[in-house]
Amino acid sequence: MATIQSIRANCRKVMCIGRNYADHVKELxxxxxxxxxxxxxxxxxxxLPGAGPVLAPRGVSMHYEVExxxxxxxxxxxxxxxxxxxxxxxxxxxxxxxxMTGRNVQEEAKKKGLPWSIxxxxxxxxxxxxxxxxxxxxxxxxAQLWLSVNNDLKQSDNxxxxxxxxxxxxxxxxxxxTLEKGDIVLTGTPKGVGPVKPGDxxxxxxxxxxxxxxxxxxxxx
Amino acid sequence: MATIQSIRANCRKVMCIGRNYADHVKELxxxxxxxxxxxxxxxxxxxLPGAGPVLAPRGVSMHYEVExxxxxxxxxxxxxxxxxxxxxxxxxxxxxxxxMTGRNVQEEAKKKGLPWSIxxxxxxxxxxxxxxxxxxxxxxxxAQLWLSVNNDLKQSDNxxxxxxxxxxxxxxxxxxxTLEKGDIVLTGTPKGVGPVKPGDxxxxxxxxxxxxxxxxxxxxx
Ligand SMILES: [Mg+2]
Ligand SMILES: [Mg+2]
Ligand SMILES: [Mg+2]
Numbered sequence: 534m535a536t537i538q539s540i541r542a543n544c545r546k547v548m549c550i551g552r553n554y555a556d557h558v559k560e561l562x563x564x565x566x567x568x569x570x571x572x573x574x575x576x577x578x579x580x581l582p583g584a585g586p587v588l589a590p591r592g593v594s595m596h597y598e599v600e601x602x603x604x605x606x607x608x609x610x611x612x613x614x615x616x617x618x619x620x621x622x623x624x625x626x627x628x629x630x631x632x633m634t635g636r637n638v639q640e641e642a643k644k645k646g647l648p649w650s651i652x653x654x655x656x657x658x659x660x661x662x663x664x665x666x667x668x669x670x671x672x673x674x675x676a677q678l679w680l681s682v683n684n685d686l687k688q689s690d691n692x693x694x695x696x697x698x699x700x701x702x703x704x705x706x707x708x709x710x711t712l713e714k715g716d717i718v719l720t721g722t723p724k725g726v727g728p729v730k731p732g733d734x735x736x737x738x739x740x741x742x743x744x745x746x747x748x749x750x751x752x753x754x
Numbered sequence: 755m756a757t758i759q760s761i762r763a764n765c766r767k768v769m770c771i772g773r774n775y776a777d778h779v780k781e782l783x784x785x786x787x788x789x790x791x792x793x794x795x796x797x798x799x800x801x802l803p804g805a806g807p808v809l810a811p812r813g814v815s816m817h818y819e820v821e822x823x824x825x826x827x828x829x830x831x832x833x834x835x836x837x838x839x840x841x842x843x844x845x846x847x848x849x850x851x852x853x854m855t856g857r858n859v860q861e862e863a864k865k866k867g868l869p870w871s872i873x874x875x876x877x878x879x880x881x882x883x884x885x886x887x888x889x890x891x892x893x894x895x896x897a898q899l900w901l902s903v904n905n906d907l908k909q910s911d912n913x914x915x916x917x918x919x920x921x922x923x924x925x926x927x928x929x930x931x932t933l934e935k936g937d938i939v940l941t942g943t944p945k946g947v948g949p950v951k952p953g954d955x956x957x958x959x960x961x962x963x964x965x966x967x968x969x970x971x972x973x974x975x
Contacts, residue, residue: 544766545765545766545797545798546796546797546798548796548871551868551869570868570869570872571869571872572869572871573794573796573869573871573875575766575931576767577766577767577931577932577933577934578931590929590930642867643867643868644867646864646865646867647772647791648772648791648793648794648869648870648871649869649870649871650792650793650794650869650870650871651791651930654930654931655930656831656930656932708811709811709872709875709876709877710796710798710799710875710876710877711798713798
């Protein structure tokens with residue numbers, strides 16, 4: 534069984550999809566994408582359970598984005614879009630993640646046509662849960678993601694609302710770059726993103742059939 | 755001594771600076787940046803010596819960008835801009851690299867404010883040389899980079915022309931994200947970038963005191 538420490542130690546690439554839930558696309562005044570687009574976060578941004586807090590760089594407005602993460606179990610390259618079984622077979626397990634974003638840094642980058650790597654890549658900008666064994670989530674397109682700030686529920690939506698489903702995501706990524714064992718894929722965030730400041734407490738979790746999965750729990754001061 | 759195979763196998767992050775030579779900034783009609791900006795390439799894009807060719811994805815216009823690469827030898831975090839010695843001490847050695855870029859994909863991303871990760875991240879989009887021991891380049895700000903396509907010299911400039919020098923780059927990166935042993939930093943490309951198509955032969959090298967460094971030689975069909 535993968536431990537979350539070994540996942541952090543071995544992860545070489547964190548690939549994240551943007552704008553993958555329609556209501557989240559609207560809340561940021563973005564256009565609904567015709568095809569998935571992706572960006573990288575560096576493995577150095579991973580924050581292990583209990584290793585918090587998230588560190589706010591000076592002048593950076595931090596936003597949370599709760600997301601279902603896939604831990605890749607084997608090499609995939611040029612996966613076909615209709616190869617649903619191939620996609621599911623490539624998943625070793627899951628984790629819950631908060632894709633922390635320097636929103637003002639990202640807005641500035643978008644305006645200037647610059648890369649997102651800094652806005653997304655600060656140290657501690659990727660709090661993750663423990664490793665979630667595959668068997669805990671029988672259908673990754675039917676799980677409820679939630680996130681609260683200071684016990685106020687901010688995000689709560691089902692992964693069935695993804696615009697591009699997991700097999701399509703893995704197909705599109707793997708046609709650009711090989712996915713390797715240990716890579717992490719973040720599948721997008723539902724509506725409700727917003728700012729956090731130092732001292733706020735974020736909690737996040739994942740429910741299957743109405744019950745919280747123990748391994749998915751995140752609490753970050 | 756690090757082998758280039760072990761560098762590829764252990765590399766977790768490739769961080770690249772954009773627009774770091776004034777004449778290259780002009781040739782792409784960009785603005786000269788007031789501060790360095792960076793983007794990530796995935797380790798999966800590394801192409802080892804002799805492992806060519808570079809693969810042109812369908813519909814993608816590939817450009818070459820020859821760059822001096824730094825192989826990081828130890829953890830650095832929050833390095834100060836004036837800590838030149840600290841920066842040089844963090845470098846384990848060098849490599850020469852070609853930062854292949856899907857220029858049309860990048861232009862589209864810039865127009866739409868989207869990330870650069872796909873334009874920069876295709877498999878084979880980072881041909882590298884063998885590992886260059888540190889002693890071979892006594893002053894990394896005084897080395898001549900060159901690149902030819904089908905024996906036509908396209909790029910040839912000295913690293914003294916960098917807008918932001920290496921200590922400043924490592925300071926700025928390490929204030930955003932921790933640099934770890936095995937990470938690679940690409941220091942920007944001089945003027946002369948341009949397209950290559952399948953079948954073209956790229957050669958690149960690095961001269962110190964007018965003589966080519968053997969380990970820096972790249973030849974990619
Ligand atoms: Mg996100
Ligand atoms: Mg990017
Ligand atoms: Mg470049």
